[in-house]
Amino acid sequence: MTVGTEKDPAVGAADLYLYGLVAPDAPLPDDLAGIAGRPVRAEALGSVAAVVSDAPSDREVGLPDDVRDHARVLDAVADVAPVLPVRFGTLTAAGALEDAVPADRQRRHADDLRALAGTAQLTVSARYREEAVLAELVAENPEIRHLRERTRGRDEMATYDARLRLGELVVAGFDRRRPADAELVARTVAPFARAISDHEVTRTGDVTELALLVRRDDVGPLEDALEALAEQVADRMVVRLVGPQAPYDFAEEV
Template sequence: MPVPGEQNQGARLRAPALYVYGIVPADVEVDGQAQGVGDAGTMRVIRHREIAALVSETDQSAPRPTDRAAHEDLLDATAAEVPVLPLPCGTVVPDRAAVLDGLLKPRHDEFARALRELEGRAEYLVELRYPAQERPREPDVRALVEALAPVSARLSPGRPTGRRDTARLAVLAETHRAGELERALDTLAEGWAGRIELRLFGPLAPYDFMPPG
């Protein structure tokens, strides 16, 4: 999701620029001890009407090797508490005006609507892996979809793993139904014991359910 005003990663920014993690409701407050990609203690929100951008100060113009984990850890922890729309790792803008004019103001209504749809929900990622390193079978994937559909608000193919023996299914579900999701997977796992491994990750930020743009 390109952000107007985002800097070329090959150029050096004057410190401090702003690293933008994602979009949250405007009433969200930031824990003073929250640690993201930027310096400790610099996390804050920039608000515009119903929405806000979760940001921290940074003097980096390009992502470092450790940034992706810090970026995703912060967003996943946020998603467990409040709705969040994640932005790509490495989204850096020069200042507060760029956040407001390039992101929050032009897409306010779209982001506000998406956040309302995510209220009380998070992404859960289900990984289906074949120990014999065979390719995932379509009937097994269909069985997984059918088993999880009753406890899911939406389903989507998950981000590719790069492994030929693994398939992923992204599940958008209400967080209070996480137990039902786990039980549905346990039932499948019993029937697939020794043939297929199932792993569940979440709650996560809804990376696979972002609005287009």
């Protein structure tokens, strides 16, 4: 939803960059800086308020740092109040916010914000300690043990087929373990989550990544439960919790 860009002659130096939408009375973190270091503020929009900063006047928005700043602002706001993310790169002319977010959509967004009241998104991930799991595979599978001995210190081309077979067996071993270990994480967080979004994992050592919508009162108990789990599996897995974050998984991007 880009209402204008710097290449648009109708948009001038006073353009606004949009990060998200919040309730009209929502607090913002003090001294929050956005893209190009511009101060972030809330602009009233009737049923909602827009989280904005002045857009850079000397360049277009789109640098990697801009992407990181956009996400950082949203996560900082999400730490203190529900926020609906606006698509990265959204600009509007100063005084044209009503065109960017018309009244009928404001009402819908206000309903979405009320539904998110008192909640926060957090992301829990688990990753194997690969050397520990590999040691398990070597101990349980004679073929893996034989192939490791056969390929250790040998020319890669001369042992290509053996290395290929070894890799297949190791990946299969990780794949066999993943469902049970992912279920352990899911069972741990389920009592504290109003909703869960399961992210696809693609690396061999990844166990699971879950986005959680959690009542803010339940964040502390969730942290305690995950700390207990992390201690329980510390010899073979690393468990991390990140957040609060903007509710990318539980709110439609504006």
